[in-house]
Amino acid sequence: MTPPGVPEIEADWALFLDLDGTLLELAPTPDAVIVPADLPSVLACLSGGLGGALAIVTGRARETADQLLAPFLPTGGFGHGAELRDAVGAAVGDDTVPAPPSAWCDTLTRFAATRDGLLLERKPHGIALHYRAVPTQGEAVRAAMQALVLQAPNDFVLLPAHMAFEIRPRAATKARPVTALMAAPPFLGRRPVFVGDDVTDEDGMAAARDLGGLGLHVGRDFTGGPPQVRAWLARAARRLTQEQPLAQS
Numbered sequence: 001m002t003p004p005g006v007p008e009i010e011a012d013w014a015l016f017l018d019l020d021g022t023l024l025e026l027a028p029t030p031d032a033v034i035v036p037a038d039l040p041s042v043l044a045c046l047s048g049g050l051g052g053a054l055a056i057v058t059g060r061a062r063e064t065a066d067q068l069l070a071p072f073l074p075t076g077g078f079g080h081g082a083e084l085r086d087a088v089g090a091a092v093g094d095d096t097v098p099a100p101p102s103a104w105c106d107t108l109t110r111f112a113a114t115r116d117g118l119l120l121e122r123k124p125h126g127i128a129l130h131y132r133a134v135p136t137q138g139e140a141v142r143a144a145m146q147a148l149v150l151q152a153p154n155d156f157v158l159l160p161a162h163m164a165f166e167i168r169p170r171a172a173t174k175a176r177p178v179t180a181l182m183a184a185p186p187f188l189g190r191r192p193v194f195v196g197d198d199v200t201d202e203d204g205m206a207a208a209r210d211l212g213g214l215g216l217h218v219g220r221d222f223t224g225g226p227p228q229v230r231a232w233l234a235r236a237a238r239r240l241t242q243e244q245p246l247a248q249s
């Protein structure tokens with residue numbers, strides 16, 4: 001069942017979907033997420049039903065998102081929008097966003113090495129430090145990372161995530177892929193709908209609303225969590241491809 005207040009997906013929508021916590025249940029570590037076997041084919045099918053206007057917008061690196069969703073190769077924004085890929089698989093303006101200095105990564109690697117249970121995740125445009133295994137270390141992680149960001153506060157921000165903090169380029173937000181992709185086919189002229197679960201998704205939701213669309217929040221709108229989001233997508237994939245049989249290739 002679609003939850004109250006969530007409309008069924010329409011053929012003229014452009015969908016922007018967060019990955020972790022939205023399509024996938026959160027796991028103790030980022031590597032431990034489980035991708036349901038039918039998710040890539042549901043996404044491919046639904047993308048066909050939407051004329052290709054389906055994007056994944058995630059904090060994950062592009063390579064990681066590709067591995068998780070293979071063989072589906074998503075259009076979208078990766079590294080919180082630091083890296084964009086359009087509907088024909090081309091990179092979009094990803095050279096304008098700086099990566100954190102490698103010295104910061106070295107500092108945080110040493111920091112994590114002195115504390116059990118912390119997990120450093122190096123991304124092309126960011127650094128995340130996960131403390132899910134040791135929640136009492138959250139404040140120490142925040143302080144260590146904030147001290148680095150204060151060395152270049154115009155270029156980088158520290159953002160809270162689920163049991164993690166992440167340093168990311170200030171220019172990289174989840175609004176960036178929404179705005180960039182909506183400017184060209186097959187997204188152009190559609191109604192953008194962004195679905196996410198996290199504080200970083202709020203930028204994407206706001207960008208979708210600014211363009212006349214919707215922002216849906218997993219915690220507030222899909223109380224059944226990622227399984228309910230996936231069922232909503234699967235239902236639309238069946239319905240929209242039945243209505244447009246030529247899109248079923």
Ligand SMILES: [Mg+2]
Pocket residue numbers: 018019020021022196197198
């Ligand atoms: Mg998420």
